[in-house]
Amino acid sequence: MKAKKENQENGAPLSKSALRRQREREQRLETILGAAQTLFAGEGYHKASMEKIADSAEVSVGTLYFYFKNKEDLLVKLLSQIGFDLRNMLGAAFKSADISMEGIREAGRIFFAEFCPHYPESIAIFFRESVGQSELVEAHRKKIFDKLIDDVRQALIRVCDNQGARFQSDLSAEVMATSIMGMFERIAYQYLIWQDRSEDLAVIGQDAVDFIIGGIERLFR
Amino acid sequence: MKAKKENQENGAPLSKSALRRQREREQRLETILGAAQTLFAGEGYHKASMEKIADSAEVSVGTLYFYFKNKEDLLVKLLSQIGFDLRNMLGAAFKSADISMEGIREAGRIFFAEFCPHYPESIAIFFRESVGQSELVEAHRKKIFDKLIDDVRQALIRVCDNQGARFQSDLSAEVMATSIMGMFERIAYQYLIWQDRSEDLAVIGQDAVDFIIGGIERLFR
Amino acid sequence: MKAKKENQENGAPLSKSALRRQREREQRLETILGAAQTLFAGEGYHKASMEKIADSAEVSVGTLYFYFKNKEDLLVKLLSQIGFDLRNMLGAAFKSADISMEGIREAGRIFFAEFCPHYPESIAIFFRESVGQSELVEAHRKKIFDKLIDDVRQALIRVCDNQGARFQSDLSAEVMATSIMGMFERIAYQYLIWQDRSEDLAVIGQDAVDFIIGGIERLFR
Amino acid sequence: MKAKKENQENGAPLSKSALRRQREREQRLETILGAAQTLFAGEGYHKASMEKIADSAEVSVGTLYFYFKNKEDLLVKLLSQIGFDLRNMLGAAFKSADISMEGIREAGRIFFAEFCPHYPESIAIFFRESVGQSELVEAHRKKIFDKLIDDVRQALIRVCDNQGARFQSDLSAEVMATSIMGMFERIAYQYLIWQDRSEDLAVIGQDAVDFIIGGIERLFR
């Protein structure tokens, strides 16, 4: 009977103790996810054994399996959270993309100057540890990528429309959005994971965004 | 035994049987690498056990350890070969990049229209299976990426010089080159590994390259 | 708490609420035993976890441990109940065995035509799930078998006496009774557990009983 | 590539070393099966961990998994061997069953006076440890029982034919054979596993066989 309630989303009022228990539950879940995130990012997904994670989260192995179906599930949940956080932070910027390129530029700034330096572990997990681990994890990675790419694609189309320009095809916009994701990804990997130049990332990100915008503006000529 | 090996490395003439043995040795090495490549790409690095690889290459497990120090070494060697092949195919194109953008365009064409459809397993290993496996493997991945990025960077600088333009900084060129690598990577991942649209890759690649060139040309305005 | 329990065991009158509580307690106990019986028979003793049993009985795991010392105890109680039910149903028949073989025949009919088709789960637990689980459970199984065998033995001796025949030894009667139990057991296992021919069991049982009676009557020649 | 050769049943002559290796292989297999048999019978299937078995057989855990797919497979192989041994020992007696009951009597003698006292562990595994362990094991148990029952059934039919008697139906013979198996089983369980009266088993077995024969002869009246 694992996680029978999960999300008590019905409107029934909860008793005080029930509320507290739910809060504790969520706290513990966060603690575990945090420990897993740190260990996955630090030692790698495979070297981070369930026992290590349990120790690090100061719970027993059994508790891990009470909150998560298995190790893979732990990674998937972590991934979902990262994906949610990312889209959450970038969402507003993308939505503000209209006539000018400012929305795009802002999204780049948020990613490189805010997200990367503050959540390097998330970057490591999203771009390194979750790669090629299993079909299920890949499916989740793909879903997150697809959503992010779609966010970018829609922003691009909106800007274009407003500028009176047009993409040659639907595919073109998708390819451009995909390209942008790839640029973000590799620059984060290169300058945050492989080199630790998190202070330079703001500048580096600007360069990258300039490059991107140059590529986009070509459409308006 | 050591003496024999040294023979192979200096100019001393080899006896007929020694020649044959060396040839056989290289063939067997290739066979093993091929089997490993197929299994790594197909089942994943971890699920592809040394036993499976040995079976697939029709040798014994012991033989694997005669030719390769350990499983990690097998992946590293595979990676080196892939890196070599990639640079080999793209090298000429990059070197031909001078005034016009044709060299860049040609490199993109070779990558998307030639390399990807012909060596999907190499793509899967380079961009998926070798990611986050160990410090050593990551070091090799980084080295290959660094070289490729440097190839692109030099081509970019040459084109710029010839156009009378200049990068704001050395970093800018590097960032641009890194971005380009990221685009190639993600597009290959998206349209070759996740979706199987190898026939569309030529067109998709052209779109991506157009995007890149647009970004670059901005420098010349 | 102890005092209350003792109340239930002496003749002291119980208050209305106490009565209700006792009734509820017994109902709950039955519910749990029922759920356990179904799960043990359906999934097997080991695969039926305490959590599954709790879920199925719509109580919490803790409640299980309030009513039963541990999982083994649950099986033992179940076994006792089955043993009691069996002897209860067969008892009258055995006691009626006097001159003729009709008592024996009736006991066989009850077992194969009544008990087996109506309580296949009991059969599965008694003859399959409780086998070789632990020393304690084996001890209980043995006790039940011993009692049943003794019932048969006494019936056999009575019939013999009345026919003026005699067993060679006390052991002979016991061996014969044991044999009869073995026949009942294996036929139930074969035609109820392994094959599902519960409708044929009545006929099959008659055949078996004829065989038995033939063996017994030999003593009277 | 586990057990690639298993049974080198082609006619190719084996080299000396290959012969030795095969012999060693078979010896080790026997050693493991022996250790497993002793532990399964002594501690019970579940309490006998793979590590204990490995220790007892003086091999490593890995070696266990080289020779057997998993723990269940170990039990199944053991069961098959026991089934083979049983039929082997009883086979000749059953085949000799023709006009008289001597074949049947002989089979009983072999089972109770030879097999049981010499192979009590086999009895414990066949009748106790392998019961209700898994669907696969049950399937194997059933197959063995079916074969033994069929051996008995054919012997019964042969004796009947020669006596000019007839079974009421095909089912009758099967039921009688099944009954006999059940008698053998429970007597062995009662007097060998639960009580240790292996010296009395010969006498007890005779009583049981007399009972059986009485039951059979009824057909000839």
Place this chain on the structure above:
DNA sequence: TATGAATGAGGGTTCATTCAT
């Protein structure tokens, strides 16, 4: 009484690696 989250020992299994032949 009832709950169910937490525990942690224990089990089965895998697989990279070694080494005698």
Place this chain on the structure above:
DNA sequence: GATGAATGAACCCTCATTCAT
């Protein structure tokens, strides 16, 4: 050089049992 049986550490996971609420 080649073989493949043997090793054993390490891992993931289960589940009976407990106990604070």
